[in-house]
Amino acid sequence: xxxxxWLDERExxxxxxIALAPLRAASWCYGAGARAHRAAYALGFAPRAxxxxxxxxxxxxxxxxxxxxPLAAWIAAQLHARGRRVALATRGYGGTPHEPVHVASDxxxxxxxxxxxxxxxxxxxxxxxxxxxxxxxxRALAGQLAIDRFGAEVAVTVVxxxxxxxQVERGxxxxxxxxxxxxxxxxxxxxxxxxxxxxxxxxxAFLRRLIEEEAGEGIAVIEPSDAVARQVQRTLEREGxxxxxxxxxxxxxxxxxDRDELERVLECLRASGADLPGxxxxxxxxxxx
Numbered sequence: 173x174x175x176x177x178w179l180d181e182r183e184x185x186x187x188x189x190i191a192l193a194p195l196r197a198a199s200w201c202y203g204a205g206a207r208a209h210r211a212a213y214a215l216g217f218a219p220r221a222x223x224x225x226x227x228x229x230x231x232x233x234x235x236x237x238x239x240x241x242p243l244a245a246w247i248a249a250q251l252h253a254r255g256r257r258v259a260l261a262t263r264g265y266g267g268t269p270h271e272p273v274h275v276a277s278d279x280x281x282x283x284x285x286x287x288x289x290x291x292x293x294x295x296x297x298x299x300x301x302x303x304x305x306x307x308x309x310x311r312a313l314a315g316q317l318a319i320d321r322f323g324a325e326v327a328v329t330v331v332x333x334x335x336x337x338x339q340v341e342r343g344x345x346x347x348x349x350x351x352x353x354x355x356x357x358x359x360x361x362x363x364x365x366x367x368x369x370x371x372x373x374x375x376x377a378f379l380r381r382l383i384e385e386e387a388g389e390g391i392a393v394i395e396p397s398d399a400v401a402r403q404v405q406r407t408l409e410r411e412g413x414x415x416x417x418x419x420x421x422x423x424x425x426x427x428x429x430d431r432d433e434l435e436r437v438l439e440c441l442r443a444s445g446a447d448l449p450g451x452x453x454x455x456x457x458x459x460x461x
Contacts, residue, residue, distance in 0.1 A: 223315045226326045227366040240330050240372045241292055245299035247370065248328045252303050258326040259318035260300060261364075264307035266290040273317045276305040292330075311364040329364055333357040337375055343440025345378045354379065358386040370394045378446055423451040 230244040244260060251258040264274065267290030276282065276289040277297035286294055289307040297305045304322045308314035311329045318324035336357075339350045361369050369383070369391050376383065377397045384393045408414040415421065427434040442448055 223312065223319065223327065223365045225315065225319055225324050226368070227315060227364055228326060228328045228368045228370060229331050229361045229364060229366040230328065230370045230372045240332065241295060242299060243370070243372045244328050244330045245296050245303075248296075248303045248326075249300040251326055251328075252300065256325050257323050258328060259304045259306060259315075259322055259324040260296045261306050261308065261311045261314035261318065261327055261329045262290070262293050262296060263309055263311070263330075264288075264290040265292055267293070267307065269307055269309075272310070273306060273308040273313045275317070275321070276307050277303075279304045279322070315365065329366070331357065331360055331364075336379070337373075340375045340378050341437045341440070343437075343444040345441070345444050345446065346382065350379070351382060354382050354386050358383060358391075361387065361391065366391055368392045368394060371396060374400070378441065423449045425451055 228247060230240050230247065248258050248260050262276075264276075267286065267288050269288055274284050274289050276284050276293035279297075279302045282294055282297060284293075284307075293305050293307050297303070304318060304324070306314040306318055308317075311327075315324070315327040315329075318327050333353070336350070336353055339345070339347070339353065344350050358369075367390075369387060371377075371380070371383070371394065374397060377395055380393065380395045387393055405414065425434060425438070438448055
């Protein structure tokens with residue numbers, strides 16, 4: 173089915189307003205609930221879990237295919253290699269857990285079937301050998317068991333955040349709907365007792381200010397754009413492709429998708445205040461990225 177063009181209109185047409193009218197009331201209710209839930213935590217009416225270990229939440233903009241699972245496993249594996257006692261916690265997507273908390277892997281052997289804990293949990297165990305993997309709908313419960321059973325010093329959790337990618341690509345990086353979504357997703361991070369939130373997608377660079385405001389002073393937000401740029405520099409140096417110091421650079425946008433769509437996204441982001449250099453987007457070769 174082709175995506176209706178009116179979904180991406182910057183200025184709502186009458187047709188779009190009519191088509192989306194039934195969702196407006198639901199959006200207001202959802203937003204009111206999110207604000208009330210946030211206020212309950214801010215005023216101390218809702219208990220916030222605080223684990224006796226450090227918690228790193230790995231969040232991304234979409235539910236699947238954006239690299240949250242391998243990034244979380246990489247962080248856990250790196251901590252484990254440095255001698256830290258670390259555990260991974262996930263919700264067990266695709267599984268049918270029958271207990272509040274399941275140990276998918278004790279760091280050496282799988283303890284449950286994929287039908288119970290889901291494929292993601294066992295994939296995490298394969299990607300981070302030596303690291304226990306726990307599954308629970310409430311990540312704080314998984315974290316507490318990781319401390320009690322495995323002596324965990326650090327718990328790494330995965331937090332999906334669907335819909336935000338579309339908001340960013342529409343150029344809505346500061347609107348009410350974007351703020352509501354961020355409030356809901358950061359609430360999940362706060363409830364887990366997280367100390368650190370690692371942003372697992374480059375879209376988040378455009379939302380960092382809002383995310384940091386919502387997270388508050390108690391959660392450190394790590395945005396990886398600078399680290400990615402430094403890694404690119406190291407790779408270019410290794411391959412002998414880095415330009416001489418002081419040489420003028422050139423900005424080129426590549427896409428494996430639709431060139432016109434990329435141009436539209438760039439213009440939407442610039443119109444919303446994003447600082448993006450001007451350049452002509454180029455379509456990547458077939459099979460490129």
